[in-house]
Amino acid sequence: MKNLDVFLIFLAIRIASVFLVQTYFVPDEYWQSLEVAHHQVFKYGHLTWEWSKGIRSYSPIIIVSGLFKILQLLQLDTAEILIYSPRLLQALLSAYSDLSFYKWSGTKKWAIFCIANSWFWYYTGSRTLINSLECALTTIALSKFPWPGKGIEENSIFIWIVAVIFFIRPTSALIWLPLCIYHLIINKNSVLNVVLKTYLPIGLFVFALSVLVDSLCHGSFVVTLYEFLKFNIFEDVGSFYGVQPWHWYLSTGFPAILGIQFLPFMSASTVVLKNRKVHPNELAMLGTIVFALTMYSCLPHKEFRFILSLLPLVLYISSRFLSAWSRKASRAAVWVVATVIFVGNVVPMWYLGMVHQRGTLDVMTSLRQISHKNPQQTSLLFLMPCHSTPLYSHLHINVTTRFLTCLPNLNNIDGYVDEADQFYKNPSAWLRQNYPPNGTLPSHIILFDVLEANISDILSRYKQTHEIFHTDMPATSRIGKYVLIHKRLDY
Ligand SMILES: *[C@@H]1O[C@H](CO)[C@@H](O)[C@H](O)[C@H]1NC(C)=O
Numbered sequence: 001m002k003n004l005d006v007f008l009i010f011l012a013i014r015i016a017s018v019f020l021v022q023t024y025f026v027p028d029e030y031w032q033s034l035e036v037a038h039h040q041v042f043k044y045g046h047l048t049w050e051w052s053k054g055i056r057s058y059s060p061i062i063i064v065s066g067l068f069k070i071l072q073l074l075q076l077d078t079a080e081i082l083i084y085s086p087r088l089l090q091a092l093l094s095a096y097s098d099l100s101f102y103k104w105s106g107t108k109k110w111a112i113f114c115i116a117n118s119w120f121w122y123y124t125g126s127r128t129l130i131n132s133l134e135c136a137l138t139t140i141a142l143s144k145f146p147w148p149g150k151g152i153e154e155n156s157i158f159i160w161i162v163a164v165i166f167f168i169r170p171t172s173a174l175i176w177l178p179l180c181i182y183h184l185i186i187n188k189n190s191v192l193n194v195v196l197k198t199y200l201p202i203g204l205f206v207f208a209l210s211v212l213v214d215s216l217c218h219g220s221f222v223v224t225l226y227e228f229l230k231f232n233i234f235e236d237v238g239s240f241y242g243v244q245p246w247h248w249y250l251s252t253g254f255p256a257i258l259g260i261q262f263l264p265f266m267s268a269s270t271v272v273l274k275n276r277k278v279h280p281n282e283l284a285m286l287g288t289i290v291f292a293l294t295m296y297s298c299l300p301h302k303e304f305r306f307i308l309s310l311l312p313l314v315l316y317i318s319s320r321f322l323s324a325w326s327r328k329a330s331r332a333a334v335w336v337v338a339t340v341i342f343v344g345n346v347v348p349m350w351y352l353g354m355v356h357q358r359g360t361l362d363v364m365t366s367l368r369q370i371s372h373k374n375p376q377q378t379s380l381l382f383l384m385p386c387h388s389t390p391l392y393s394h395l396h397i398n399v400t401t402r403f404l405t406c407l408p409n410l411n412n413i414d415g416y417v418d419e420a421d422q423f424y425k426n427p428s429a430w431l432r433q434n435y436p437p438n439g440t441l442p443s444h445i446i447l448f449d450v451l452e453a454n455i456s457d458i459l460s461r462y463k464q465t466h467e468i469f470h471t472d473m474p475a476t477s478r479i480g481k482y483v484l485i486h487k488r489l490d491y
Helices: 003-020 028-042 061-073 079-105 109-116 119-124 130-144 157-168 170-186 191-218 224-234 237-241 248-274 280-298 304-328 331-355 359-373 419-425 427-434 449-459
Strands: 379-383 400-403 444-448 462-469 482-488
Touching: 003 079, 003 109, 003 119, 003 331, 028 061, 028 079, 028 130, 061 079, 061 191, 079 109, 079 130, 079 304, 109 304, 109 331, 119 130, 119 248, 119 304, 119 331, 130 157, 130 170, 130 304, 157 170, 157 191, 170 191, 170 224, 170 280, 170 304, 191 224, 224 237, 248 280, 248 304, 248 331, 280 304, 304 331, 359 444, 359 462, 359 482, 419 427, 427 449, 444 449, 449 462, 449 482
Parallel strands: 379 400, 379 444
Antiparallel strands: 444 482, 462 482
């Protein structure tokens, strides 16, 4: 197949995923990306503490801001276009990274099959998550890496891409450090030469550029990389967002993102380990995966998306293994294996992409309609765990909103309890304090069904207008099966 045809297949798949993946994954998809860009361009939007403390880089944000700016100038900035266009942009990049994977892999059908059919990449590949951007760029960089025996010439393109990835997502070093060491080993020039003549100048140039962008956007000189390290490593703010046991990536995270691909990957790994001399590249990739998983396991806060960028390495190894195996296997065996892998991925694609946790996005459509009909009178109160829904990026109108915040203990206050925890400890008391009887009440309250009974006092002055399905399996006791909208009786 021609590369263009392959690209069009990937493009169709990624664009389809923009519209088929309709669920809420993690807050950062909105709060660390769309909301910030919305604030930059339209001058309203909520900036979380990461932005006031300057620990996040604006470099990836300005891409979305540029898009929003163009839409604003063309007067095409409807909420729907603002929601879908950044995802389409990411889908385009992901499709290009899929093509890179295809060219890099050197196998034909199995490369297309494995990358197109990976449930977790399908689930994340069109999201406006920094991790999706990182994974796409990582795949492109891997395809430019001068792997021995692959006929890829020594080049500095991959180092440029790696430098960009590193400054937008410093933890990517856990993947790229071992690979860069491998690069220095296989390189024909002296290590010192390569480091001084390529790594250092490129790194410094990209670093300077990112400091420039961040200082301009933050409004004062800031090195986000330093602030990021300060908060995450020295002050360990990450733990505030949850601590998992050390083996979480091995027992849960890694097997879950691979899904059924775990089996061919395990078989492939055994083959690689047994025939180390024949597969030096795969061995380096395996080493990278082990190193990254080990290092990530040492960090207390763990998430599925943090190891997304390991997927291209995994799929490279297993697609080549499957390809080699299928040449010797019977037709029937190949079909059975392909069908099992296909079904094993389509089920999570469907359930997690279309069913699980969709209510907190669907509710924004209703809230958008309500807000645009009567912006002056509308004020929204979200009584849910913090950042359960997107906000202004999905409303695109400057109505009054309030949600429970969950700031980490940045000022080291003794016995600190964040606002959301205070609320959940005693909802009625929190409401009485924040909404005294003679004051004005918000026009709409948005909540999960499980909270209803605990705030019946205030709800006696409201009437339920929407009940929106969210999930069959709520992740915590604060999350319910349905999202409800209650409207004030005199609204
Ligand atoms: C949005 O609304 C807030 C509160 O009413 C107001 O302070 C702010 O200036 C508004 N921003 C814009 C850009 O209209």
